Amino acid sequence: MSQSQVLARKWRPKNFSELTGQDHVVRALTNALQQNRLHHAYLFTGTRGIGKTTVARILAKALNCETGITASPCGTCTACSQIDQGHFIDLIELDAASNTQVDHMRDLLENALYAPTEARFKIYIIDEVHMLSKSAFNAMLKTLEEPPAHVKFVLATTDPQKIPVTVLSRCLQFNLKQIPIALITEHLKNILAQENIPTDDTALTNIAKAAQGSMRDALSILDQAIAFGEGKVAEDTVRSMLGTIDQYYLHDLLEALALQNGARMLAIADEIDAQGLSFDSVLHDFSALLHHIALAQTVPQAIHKEIPAYPQILSFAKTFAAEDIQLLYQIALHGRRDLSLAPDEYAGFTMTLIRMLAFMPDNQTTSSAKQIITAAPEISDVENTFNPPAQTGKSAASFSQSDSYQTAPTAPKTPVVAPDLNWHDLVKQLKLVGMAKMLAQHSEAKLLTAKNVELFVPELHRHLLDKKYQNAIQNALDAHFGRPVALNFSVGSITGMTPVALQQLENEQKQAEAIAAIEKDPIVQDLVDSFDAKIIESSIKPIQN
Structure with missing residues (x-):
């Protein structure tokens, strides 16, 4: 790489074909040059660094190239070369931010009356033209009203609203876009x-x-x-x-939110705080991620497959309901706005996470899990050995670490579980994180030994069967048992008693016990009887062991 030039100068576009992201401007200028439909004043607007001055210089070459007026200047003639080098005598560039005075503008406009020294046109490029004083604009207006045939004005600004309407009306205006x-x-x-x-x-x-x-x-x-x-x-x-946030933090936050794991969400907040990252930036990036997920749910083709988080975005789009993503987006925006009002940024950020958790609906597996537990006398029976009836008319998709999945008729599923193993407890020991942990928690074991593990994943969570997440579980099992384990995944369901469902049932049982304990408390009963008090069950939380 050249040591004498920074990249912005070394790779500055020298013709219209090299411009990036401004096709609409290039097309209009190219057509005008090819048809020789030239205007005496051009105005390029848009934010900083998107190519306004670059387009102006290319236009100057197009008008003065020795091969003739062309949309494809040669780049090698004297005019083109000197314009590229900034030495062309008939190209006058002015930074209006540092030259606002009317006297300077009058001198410049008086000089415009004289014919160009060498070129076809004398071209004035005035950058940040909105910074000119009112008197300077008035001086310019007189020339714009009756411009000499040999003069072209190219104005550039980041704030066109500050340019007088009388000047705007005499310019051909092009709005350059921010580059995607x-x-x-x-x-x-x-x-x-x-x-x-x-x-x-x-x-x-x-x-x-x-x-x-x-x-x-x-x-x-x-x-x-x-x-x-x-x-x-x-x-x-x-x-x-x-100093930007690692996207994996954001993915982990959403995964923890999907599992309604508040402790994990706060732990991630602590990790972000320990990294010294800005919580404002975190909420900004979190909002952007939620926006991508919403797009994936409603207009999937709007998401570029090349973006690094594309698979995760699609996965989250299936995990969360569309209305939940909309709500989370609003909470993130409000949380970012309220950061300055919070006791400190950490408190404001964690309060936003708690608010998201509070407004999340109950876990989707809850209702089906309740139905299963009513029919099953003991949870331990579910975790170890059982013989559910065969499902008919359905199929299961089988996944292995070496093959892609295939569909086969569902046979009666009879789990085989080693006496000292159950999948619910094993998942807690595997130290999985992120989507791999979510996949494990939404799976049930059909076969569970120290040598072979066969897992069933409900159709609802088929999207979690990413090869990367399967590999993470494979590596965790190999490390846990100290030997290679044959791992196979299938799409289907045995009883629906996944670790997530079991944890939900356990939480509900603890909640019911906590409510019952409060209702039986003599002091509480006395308050209810004496003052017609009411117990707010939603405020009761079981003690965490």
Whole structure:
């Protein structure tokens, strides 16, 4: 990589074909140049770093190229070369932010009356034109009303609302858009490939997000990342440099929320706090993740498959109801807004998580689990050996670690469980995290020994059967038993008594016992009898062992 030029200058587009993300502007200007339908004043608007001045310089070359007025300037003639180098005598660039005075503008406009020295047109590029004083605008207006044929004005601004309507009405206006993350990422990847600098897609996506639609900012951040990473651009160094939240934190938060595991959510908040990350940024990124999930639920084609979290987004889109995602999104937005009002950011963030937990509906397995436990005399019978009747007219999909899944007729399912093992307790010992833990908790064991494990996953949670999550369970089982374990997954159900269902039943039983204990308490009974008091059952929580 060249040491004399920063990337933003070295890779600045030199013709319309090299511009990224501004196709609508390129098409309009190309058509105008090809048809020789030229205007005397152009106005380019848009946020910083998206190419306003770059388009102006390319337009200057297109108008003055020695091959003639063209949408494809040669780039090699004297005019093109000198414009690229910033030495073209008939191209006058002015930064209005530092030259607001009317006297300077009058001098510049008086000079416009004279014919160009060498070029076809004398071109004035005025950046941040909205910064000009009212008197300077009035001076410019006189020239715009009756412009000399040899003069072209190219104005650029980030705030067109501050430009007088009289000036706006005399300009051909183009609004440049913020550049999408995917286009910035692809452009950075192409640059690094030509610079022979190693990188990974996630690192570039993080840079593109931080740039907020500005290609110039993206290239500046990329320059910093190359220096920070000692010649390579990797996810961990970019994340450390930007101080951004690891997406896995956000995924873990959603997984814990799906399992209604408040303790895990607070533990993740503690990890984020220990990393010194901004809770405002966390809620910002969390809102963005929820937005992607909502899109996946309603307009799946709007989600780019290239984004790093694409599989997780699809999985969450199936795990959560659409109305729940909408509610969580609103809670995240309000939580971010209220951070400054909280006792401290940690309290504000954790209160937002608690609010999300409080508004989540009961676990979907609750009703079916209740029906099963009513028919089953003992939970221990369910956990160890049982012989449910065969299901007819249904099929189960079988998954193994070496093969893709296949569909076969469902045979009567007779679980075989080693006497000293049950899946519910084993899952707690495997130290699984994230989606792999969720897959394990939503599975039931048909075969459970130290050598062979066969698991059934309900149709509702088929989407959890990602190879990565299966591999995580495989590795955890191998480590737990100290030997390779044959692991197989099938889609179907034996009784519905997954670890999640069993935990829900256990929680409900504890809750019922806590309510009964309160109702039987003599002091409580006296208050009810004497003051017609009422027990608010939702406020009763069992003591956690």
